[in-house]
Amino acid sequence: MKQKKAAILLLVGVMLMVSACATKPVNRKSGLLKIYEQGSFMVGGTTLSEPGKFDLSTALKPQGQTLHGDHGYVFYQIPPKARKFPLVFLHGAAESKKTWETTPDGREGFQTIFLRRGYAVYLLDQPRRGEAGKSTVAATITPTPDEQFWFTQFRIGNYPDYFANSQFPRDSASLEQFFRQMTPNTGNFDANVVSSACSQLFDRIGAGILITHSQGGGPGWFTAIKNENVKAVVAYEPFSSFVFPTGELPKPIQSASLFGELKGVEIPLSDFKKLTRIPIIVYYGDNIAREPTKVWNSDHWRAGLEMANLWAATVNKHGGNAKVVHLPEIGVFGNTHFPFSDLNNLQIADLMVNFLKDKKLD
Template sequence: MKLVKGLKSKISVLMLSFSLIVSATTIKPITIQEQGSFTVGGSYVTHDGVYSPKNFTSPEGQRAYGGFAYVSYQKPVNAKRYPLVFQHGGAQSKRTWESGPDGREGYNTIFLRKGYSVYLLDQPRSGESNLSTQAIIPETPWVSNSMYSDKTFYLLSRVGHYDAKGNPVPNAQFPAGQENYDNFQKSWSVGSGPLDNNLNADVLAQLVDKLDGAILVTHSMGGTIGWRTVLRTDKVKAIVAYEPGGTEFVFPETDMPKIIKAKFEPLSATAMAVPLEEFKKLTKIPIVLYYGDYIKVGSDNPGEDKWGTEFEMAKQFVATINKYGGDATLVHLPEIGIKGNSHFLIQEKNNQQLADLMEQWLKEKGLDK
């Protein structure tokens, strides 16, 4: 009897080892043809006076640079025609797309495996683009280390809730454990100057023009940067927006949306007006918006309530684009059977499934060649 149990145990270990080996070998190496980094956009200001080596630490006659984006990229062998450009959200950086809190593969390499060139940028005054020609102002968000805000960010991002003892309880798709919680909290980035989404869109448009066409993939506040970029260049071929919100959606000035207010009103979704002919530029490309779970207007959870108002605004945004002949789609993941995702859905346990969903959409739009 003991022999049988021991044999079964050894067989189980061998099967597990074999399974791990097979799993490791099924992940094929990525063959990179080219990779690198560069900056795009930016400007400088010069301090008055004349520079003197005798007083070499003085700002007189010297320049301060800023307002640019830092971009890192990789191109696989036999890359598809249009690259993916990844735009992060507020208080984040290109790290958003590089990995999940538990170290799982991020969208950058997932889509390299799918044959797309990937460009990850840190928008001006953020991440590795943190030089600024303008000083911070009281209204600048995220200007210093976000001390004592872990619970705020956790709730507003709908990652989970806290038990009676204050311990984090993650939602279904967010990886559990204190280490993953800590890694999530370490992903936030500070701003080194005023938040300027028109500047961010100007720089993103320069990047898209430099690439002679690209597909934008945005997250959260990056959504408004994506919409505004389309108003600045005709080289955007499509937009995939993951939970856009936190700053304005774009609407025709003659067809503005109904504002749904959150319980804490400053968290409510907002809209900006543009001339109708400008707005119609958004009708020339396919657009898809993905939203996760735990979204409910009027919820006592501030994150669920906030993103409930953003979701309602997104419905109106998509309807307005289609009203003027566009091709916009809104996907609420729970409605298609994908449940448990937070605002950071692209980093969660099912991010491969979500990436496959995006890939299928790109194929449907003829953008997989």
């Protein structure tokens, strides 16, 4: 058995070395990437049943048949002698687990950056997205040209111009890769469906750290509320679904956002207080307005950052340990909505590692 495992490790290492030679990414370290275990599975979900009796002679009819859907898809890698707490990564809107994989310009993403640092890594495709696309609700996917909107919304720049200090690579091939990694919903986004799948993942793997991005922030809070196995949350640029106790909901924040005013979500105090039992850190990048402006993308994220600060203050008022970090304020400049895949993603990874070390979760 030991010889078999050694052979598998050697084969994986050789394959990764060949890949490294082919792509020549800037931040790939030399040496083997060691993986003790790797695999994938589905988690969560529901089952629909059609009344009637299945008839082999009319097998294309739904009567008496089932449909399994609304589950999440998980790909995981575990290094030898893994650290105590695995990392679970949940993507944001229009994205999949690809968010955390190789960056658009071919550098290492958080998937392998943290694997090299000894963490078991679990990448989740949320229900009705990516490789978890089997939905129990109908949806119409309309091919609509909208990528220049996303370029601007995600603060790469104000299309067609990049922000002067943007940490996004400026070559056309990287931008094409970024656009091609976006993927549609195969059913309406449902934070409860997503958090239920994510919670069941923690039921399966035990205690761990949840890392969310953007739209994944809301399901992240709900997952932490549902499951005590979530020992910390690291959230990159959450926007919607900030939760507040009943009676403490702040006024909606007005902005020039194309999505209108930003509202919080009211939940029972008993649920909210479950967020106070774990450390939480929230990161926001650069080119976010400090004061109201008519530049809609900068103002959209100004509202998000403002709501995040109100939310963290409320968590801490109830005895919690939440912190919002605006990266330019600590001397880290030019980050987009995707700091974990920007050109300085190793620096961003170091910040997260330092947070985990500070909270004795490394």
